[in-house]
Amino acid sequence: MSIAAEAPRAAWDDEYDVIVLGAGAGGMTAALIAAIEGARTLLIEKTSRIGGTTARSSGTVWIPDNPEQRRRGISGDAASARTYLQALAGDRADASMIEAFLAAGPLMLDYLEQHAHVRFRCYEHAPDYRQEFAGAAQGGRPLEPLPFDGRTLGKDFERVGTPLPELMLLGGMMVTRGEAAQLVRSTHSLKACMLGVRLLLRYGVDRLRFRRGTRLVLGNALAARLYSGLLGRGVPVWFDAVTEALVDEDDAISGLIVEHGGQRLRLRARCGVILAGGGFPSNALMRERYLPQPVAQYTPATEGCVGDTLDLALDAGATLGTVGADNALWFPSSITRRADGSTAVYPHIVLDRAKPGLVAVNRAGKRFVNEAVSYHEFVRAMYRSQRVVQTIPALLVCDRRFLWKYGLGLIRPMTPRLAPYIDQGYLKIGETLEDLARTVDVDPGGLVATVAQNNRDAATGVDTEFGKGTSSYDRANGDASHRPNPCIGPISEPPFYAVAVVPTPLGTSLGLLTNAAAQVCRAHGQPIRGLYACGNDMHSAFGGEYPGAGAQIGQAMTFAYLAVKDAVGAQQRSAPVADPAPVNRRAPQPPSRLVPTSRVPSGSVR
Ligand SMILES: Cc1cc2nc3c(=O)[nH]c(=O)nc-3n(C[C@H](O)[C@H](O)[C@H](O)COP(=O)(O)OP(=O)(O)OC[C@H]3O[C@@H](n4cnc5c(N)ncnc54)[C@H](O)[C@@H]3O)c2cc1C
Incomplete structure (x- = not known):
């Protein structure tokens, strides 16, 4: 039932163009691109930190035909990647989703590099996971985020989710896979030894002021860099905010109801709501329901990923993709x-x-x-x-x-x-x-x-x-x-x-059924206007298969790009707004138009 059906249309407490739920790779990419496109954007995160599972991850993105390959003179990779993905996923994947991924992945990377200084580098040698299938590559498709200096975030560094402690050295120092391999040789190689000395010195200095090292690599670098882009553009990020329901008016999602800072607010999303809550790996009941027996008792994913964004969508008429053997x-x-x-x-x-x-x-x-x-x-x-x-x-x-x-x-x-x-x-x-x-x-x-x-x-x-x-x-x-x-x-x-x-x-592959524009769909495939999903909230575009390193975050960021493109496309006001400032300089915020909770209508839209 929708609010519209229960009560006269209530006033909005505030209006945005795009509202994104979840501050992982998918959500932050969506919010950043929306802001770059000039959309008034709000990012809602239910925990007190940004990053989600992305901040714990290796941060690799798997994008065939990517700009790094092209810079190295490699072209035509999309065709063999198509062959590979089709062979691997078979009829478990929708061909239009694979096409959308292949076409938009490189555009997304180009876009983020050009407008937000989000850059990656090639893994030297990272063969695809399923070499038995035609079209598998020997490397080039997986990309690694560039290191990021957490100090540039100032006090907001504290907001960046921490990596798994077991994947850091000395209780707080991050190293890349390549650096780890070198450090093991530090007793035999002067170069490796010097690397160790440099990293240790930096870490020692960091620990005088910070709880952990500020030289961020892997998924933490990616999360922090996206966050820095959001801060630089003045995108509000609401922490500890609980979204109660999506507002459904005239068969379209027009906003949501959220509790934040002690207020219950009814927010309009003129172009769309984008769900990026990271799926349900941390929800024991959903694991029991959807994952194979014996059911996994543990997950390295973050605690926030319990599927409540999926519930919001299901209550609004969405459906899940086809349940498979793994669903994870x-x-x-x-x-x-x-x-x-x-x-x-x-x-x-x-x-x-x-x-x-x-x-x-x-x-x-x-x-x-x-x-x-x-x-x-x-x-x-x-x-x-x-x-x-x-x-x-x-x-x-x-x-x-x-x-x-x-x-x-x-x-x-x-x-x-x-x-x-x-x-x-x-x-x-x-x-x-x-x-x-x-x-x-x-x-x-x-x-x-x-x-x-x-x-x-x-x-x-x-x-x-x-x-x-x-x-x-x-x-x-x-x-x-x-x-x-x-x-x-x-x-x-x-x-x-x-x-x-x-x-x-590490994540779930069963998610909301979407189309190639990342629009969330009803059971028979009709899109729900105004509602999008990306990341692990979206049903795997690869039919739950894992083609190579970075396939999860690669999908998350690509479909985030497609979601924003579709959502703001109709209302596109102008060309992308130029990058405003170096990291962490906040753009001025429009005055808040939030009103007391008493103006928020009661009732659920679920
Ligand atoms: C150790 C490790 C290494 C990995 N390495 C890689 C890798 O290199 N490459 C790769 O592709 N994949 C990797 N993965 C998997 C990958 O990290 C995840 O699949 C991916 O980060 C999911 O991104 P996401 O944006 O969907 O969700 P997340 O990054 O998990 O972010 C979701 C966010 O949404 C928030 N949220 C949830 N519900 C709500 C709500 N109702 N309202 C507001 N916010 C909400 C959560 O708190 C969280 O912050 C790895 C995973 C692990 C554990």
């Missing part, structure tokens, strides 16, 4: 307790699984997957194997040499003291493989046989069971200096170790 994108994660009692969810993304000298086994002590596949495919394999034998949790098994050289989960390379991890129960140890197997409740005979086969394969370089190390994606995360196969090494030097991993959704 996956990380295998190990779990432990932090000193403060909170739960640490450590995603095993690329640092350990593909390195030589590790096997992943189920309760029978048997391998069930090529350990080097993408995190999403690894978890899918856990669920497949679970149908036959218990594989959740699965065990990552290695020996002393591996642990020292490559680390395992939370345990970094060259960690001298393992006792704290063992005492916590995070790291399991056995002087023999049989001991280890009994400790982790795995069949000893199975594990011994598996490791024996692994050691034979390590000598020949051929994984006779799962073909580990045959694809360029596997090898990119292996150890290039290891021969004959960079992903297979012997497990032979006691003691032996194991860490348990469980499926954890």
Whole structure:
């Protein structure tokens, strides 16, 4: 029922052109572009920080045919990306969504670079995840955000969500994947050593004034840079604001009702409301309802992503996309307790699984997957194997040499003291493989046989069971200096170790059905005027598949661009407004026209 049906049309407490819900990559991109387009824009965030899961992420964006590729003389990538996405997603994805993504992704990047100084650089070598499909690239599509200096945000730096503590060094220093790889070599390389010294000096100075390092990289750099663009353009960001309902007038969404700063306000959105609440990975009930069994108990996503933006839309007549087998994108994660009692969810993304000298086994002590596949495919394999034998949790098994050289989960390379991890129960140890197997409740005979086969394969370089190390994606995360196969090494030097991993959704792929303009649709595909979705609130344009690093944020930002383009397109007043100022200089705000809550009509529009 709509407010219009319940009460005479009430006055608006304030009017905007575009109102965005959620300050992650999707929402901040939408709000920033809307502001650049000259739209009066409001960004509503329900927590007290910007960034959402984006601020915890690696910040990679997967955009085929991107400007960085073109600068390097690579053209025509859209055609092979189309082939790849169609082969990968099949009929689970709508071809028009893929077309929209391919066409708009590069435009979005060009636009943000030109108008908001949001820039990325190429990952040198980042093959797509599913090399078995035609059109998969060897690199170039994933882009990494440039570092950002958090100090330029002044006091607003405190508003930037923090990365996962376990993915920072020394309790607050961020490093890129490339820097981490260099730092491991700092005892052997002067260049790496100098890098370490520079990073440490900067971090030391930072800690005199800030709670964490201010040299931001990865997803934190992306979130902070988008936020800085919003501040620079004077876009109001309302924190701790709870949106109660969307206002539906004449079959179109014309605004919303929000509680903010002790007031209940009825806000008009002349061009549209854009939902970017990050899906529902943190909602235990929705995980139970939509995710496969056994249901994931943990997630590395932020606590704000509980699907209430989806509820707002569903109550306004929207529908979800087609429910699939996963409905989530996956990380295998190990779990432990932090000193403060909170739960640490450590995603095993690329640092350990593909390195030589590790096997992943189920309760029978048997391998069930090529350990080097993408995190999403690894978890899918856990669920497949679970149908036959218990594989959740699965065990990552290695020996002393591996642990020292490559680390395992939370345990970094060259960690001298393992006792704290063992005492916590995070790291399991056995002087023999049989001991280890009994400790982790795995069949000893199975594990011994598996490791024996692994050691034979390590000598020949051929994984006779799962073909580990045959694809360029596997090898990119292996150890290039290891021969004959960079992903297979012997497990032979006691003691032996194991860490348990469980499926954890990094995000959800089941979201609101939209069309190629990011308009939220009703069950039969008619768009709801004035309502848009992007990021994990939008149903995956790739049918829930994970084509390569950055596929989530790449989609989020691209469909944010398309949403704004459609929303403000009809009412476009002028050419983009020139970038006003260096970071953090606030543009003057129009005087507030907010009125006391007594003027807000009661009743729900749900
Ligand atoms: C460790 C890690 C690494 C990752 N690395 C990558 C990567 O490199 N590349 C990639 O593509 N993906 C990556 N992902 C996944 C990616 O981070 C997310 O899929 C993506 O950030 C989602 O973006 P979003 O804008 O949809 O949501 P988010 O970034 O989660 O933002 C949603 C925001 O909306 C807010 N919100 C929720 N409900 C409301 C409401 N009702 N009103 C107002 N605000 C609301 C939330 O509080 C939150 O701030 C990673 C994930 C993790 C956990």
